[in-house]
Each structure stands twice: as C-alpha cells, then as structure tokens.
Amino acid sequence: EPEVTQTPSHQVTQMGQEVILRCVPISNHLYFYWYRQILGQKVEFLVSFYNNEISEKSEIFDDQFSVERPDGSNFTLKIRSTKLEDSAMYFCASRQGGFRKLFFGSGTQLSVL
Amino acid sequence: AQTVTQSQPEMSVQEAETVTLSCTYDTSESDYYLFWYKQPPSRQMILVIRQEAYKQQNATENRFSVNFQKAAKSFSLKISDSQLGDAAMYFCAYRSEGEGGSQGNLIFGKGTKLSVKP
Structure with a gap:
C-alpha cells in the first residue's frame, strides 16, 4: 500500500526557534493536511491544502504557522517561533478526491524545550 | 459546527470476547462520512472502518463492524473475537461530504x- 512519508520522526528544538516538518504525500493525491496531537489528547485539524493554496485552517493555525508545497512532491509545515505548547505529534495526511481513504503519515514528534 | 463525542475514556475486554465502543456526533448536515481510527502505541493512525451516511447498511471489515444509527447520530464500533493486537486508542471521526474547504x-x-486481557 502507498505511504505518506514524514521526516524527521522526532525533532527537538529550543523555544523561539524555527522548525520545518517535512512530508511526502502519495504522488497522485490532491488534498493535503496537517493535524496535530498533544500527548493524551485528541487529534486536531490544523490546515488543509488543495490546488497549491490553503483551503481551510483552524484557530490553532495562526501567523506562526505556514505550509508550502515547493516542488510538487514535498509538503512542509513551518513553525516560525516555537512555543512550549507546540510540543505535539504532527501528522501529515493526503487523499485523492471523492470518498477516498485519508492516508496518514507516521508523524513527527516535536519537542520544544 | 460538528462535534464528535466518545463517552468512554477507557474500555477493557477479555481476549476472544466482543466489545463495543460508543461514538455520538452532532451535525446539521445530511450527507457525511464517519470513521474509526486505531492508534497503537506507535501513534500511527490506522483506518479501521468507514461509513457513508447515505448508506443504511452497516459497514463491516472482518472482525470490525459498526452500528450506524443516523437518526440518533450514533456510530458505535463492535470488535468481535478481540485479539491482543487490538489494544490501542480508538478514535471516532466525522467528515463532511464534498470536496475542498472544510468539507x-x-x-x-x-x-x-x-485494553485486551489475555
């Protein structure tokens, strides 16, 4: 089965630093997502991306966050100035159109110290 | 806005027995999709089963089945013949019908x- 690939699996950073989380969605997929999960809590939607632009973002996705699909292959999430509360597992996901399965990556655990 | 409620923070089942996990949701939409995801300790999100709201027939995937009650906005997951490998966190999820945007x-x-007890 095709996979969504996320790198790195674990990222440690200092508060105030910029981080970029990387994802390679499945090649023929059209819709891309970032979700996050704070330890012990539910998975929360951050942002969806379609046709090279953000289609929706949640309240969590403030000005510190940005997404890019720079080369038609990678899909990145950037946090400009990390805060302690940004520590979470970040999941990338992608799907084709229609009622198609959403494929999740294995996640990047971000730890902000 | 749509909401999803899982009222059972923890459940336990004996190996080979059957367990039912509850999920209710709130929406004003008539067309939507419902899912159950499994998250083992590795924290990978694994799709277990999905249901289209317009289908009256309950979805089934091997030992996993759902009881979808649209009028009651209920979507429970039944795991039959529970196995040790079923031990995980289970998330119920809702998705609007259609493409793009929040849908x-x-x-x-x-x-x-x-938890699955041997």
Whole structure:
C-alpha cells in the first residue's frame, strides 16, 4: 500500500526557534493536511491544502504557522517561533478526491524545550 | 459546527470476547462520512472502518463492524473475537461530504483506550 512519508520522526528544538516538518504525500493525491496531537489528547485539524493554496485552517493555525508545497512532491509545515505548547505529534495526511481513504503519515514528534 | 463525542475514556475486554465502543456526533448536515481510527502505541493512525451516511447498511471489515444509527447520530464500533493486537486508542471521526474547504477535514473525538486481557 502507498505511504505518506514524514521526516524527521522526532525533532527537538529550543523555544523561539524555527522548525520545518517535512512530508511526502502519495504522488497522485490532491488534498493535503496537517493535524496535530498533544500527548493524551485528541487529534486536531490544523490546515488543509488543495490546488497549491490553503483551503481551510483552524484557530490553532495562526501567523506562526505556514505550509508550502515547493516542488510538487514535498509538503512542509513551518513553525516560525516555537512555543512550549507546540510540543505535539504532527501528522501529515493526503487523499485523492471523492470518498477516498485519508492516508496518514507516521508523524513527527516535536519537542520544544 | 460538528462535534464528535466518545463517552468512554477507557474500555477493557477479555481476549476472544466482543466489545463495543460508543461514538455520538452532532451535525446539521445530511450527507457525511464517519470513521474509526486505531492508534497503537506507535501513534500511527490506522483506518479501521468507514461509513457513508447515505448508506443504511452497516459497514463491516472482518472482525470490525459498526452500528450506524443516523437518526440518533450514533456510530458505535463492535470488535468481535478481540485479539491482543487490538489494544490501542480508538478514535471516532466525522467528515463532511464534498470536496475542498472544510468539507474534507476530519473532526475527531477524544478517543477510547482499549485494553485486551489475555
């Protein structure tokens, strides 16, 4: 089965630093997502991306966050100035159109110290 | 806005027995999709089963089945012949029908932690 690939699996950073989380969605997929999960809590939607632009973002996705699909292959999430509360597992996901399965990556655990 | 509620933070089942996990949701939409995801300790999100709201027939995937009650806005997951490998966190999720915008995004419940006793 095709996979969504996320790198790195674990990222440690200092508060105030910029981080970029990387994802390679499945090649023929059209819709891309970032979700996050704070330890012990539910998975929360951050942002969806379609046709090279953000289609929706949640309240969590403030000005510190940005997404890019720079080369038609990678899909990145950037946090400009990390805060302690940004520590979470970040999941990338992608799907084709229609009622198609959403494929999740294995996640990047971000730890902000 | 749509919400998903899982009222059982933890459940336990004996190996080979059957367990049912509850999920209710709130929506004003008539067309939507519902999902159950499994999250083992590795924290990978694994799709277990999905249901289209317009289908009256309950979805089934091997030992996993759902009881979808549209009028009651209930979507429970039944695991038959429970196995040790079923131990995980289970999340119920809702998605609006249609493409683009918010319609493709999943709304998750808080999850139910399932333990399987040998």
